[in-house]
Amino acid sequence: MTGSSFAIDVPDSLLRRARGGEAAAFEQVYRRFERPVYTLGLRLLGDPEEAMDMLQDAMLKVCRRIGEFRGESPFWGWLRQIALNEALMRLRRRAPLDFVAEVPEPQHDDDAALPSRAADGAALERALAQLPDVTRSVLWLYHAEGFTHEEIAAQMGRTVSFSKSQLMRGIRRLRVLLDVDVEVMAHV
Structure with missing residues (x-):
C-alpha cells in the first residue's frame, strides 16, 4: 500500500516505553498523532464531532494493540491504517451513498477578483x-x-x-x- 506523503517521526525509545505499558509514554504518542488522526477523520467523515469520536476510538485501539507494532514499517503508517479502518467502518454504518447528490449551479460574479x-x-x-x-x-x-x-x-x-x-x-x-x-x- 502506498501511504500519505508525510511521516511523523517517533523515537524508538518512546515507542518501547509505550509498548511496555508506560502511560506517560502513550500520552506523548497520543499528543503527537492527535491532530493528524483527527484531520484524517474529518476529511473522511466530514463531521467534527464524529471525527473526534473516531480519534478517541482509534487511539483506544492503538493503546490496546501497540504491543503488536513490530517496527517493520513506520509507526504513523500503522496507526494511520487503524484510524482509516475506524473511519471507514463509521462510513459503512451510514446509509450507503453510491451517487453524488445534485448540487445547484454556483452563482457567477464576473467582476470578482481572483481569490487568494x-x-x-x-x-x-x-x-x-x-x-x-x-x-x-x-x-x-x-x-x-x-x-x-x-x-x-x-x-x-x-x-x-x-x-x-x-x-x-x-x-x-x-x-x-x-x-x-x-x-x-x-x-x-
Whole structure:
C-alpha cells in the first residue's frame, strides 16, 4: 500500500516505553498523532464531532494493540491504517451513498477578483463538505493519501469501478462547485 506523503517521526525509545505499558509514554504518542488522526477523520467523515469520536476510538485501539507494532514499517503508517479502518467502518454504518447528490449551479460574479490561496483553500473545503461522504472519502484517499483504486475498493468493500466512478463524479462536482473552467484546466 502506498501511504500519505508525510511521516511523523517517533523515537524508538518512546515507542518501547509505550509498548511496555508506560502511560506517560502513550500520552506523548497520543499528543503527537492527535491532530493528524483527527484531520484524517474529518476529511473522511466530514463531521467534527464524529471525527473526534473516531480519534478517541482509534487511539483506544492503538493503546490496546501497540504491543503488536513490530517496527517493520513506520509507526504513523500503522496507526494511520487503524484510524482509516475506524473511519471507514463509521462510513459503512451510514446509509450507503453510491451517487453524488445534485448540487445547484454556483452563482457567477464576473467582476470578482481572483481569490487568494487561502480563499482558494477555504472554497475547496466548502466544496468538499458538500460532497456525499463516500465520494469525499474516495477523493481524499486517492489524492491526499495516495491510495490506488484497488486499495480504496478493498478498504471500502467495493469494486475498483466504484472507486473510479466516485472519483470522476467527485471531480466533476468539484469543478461545478468551484466554477472551474474545464478548458482552462486542460491547458494548465
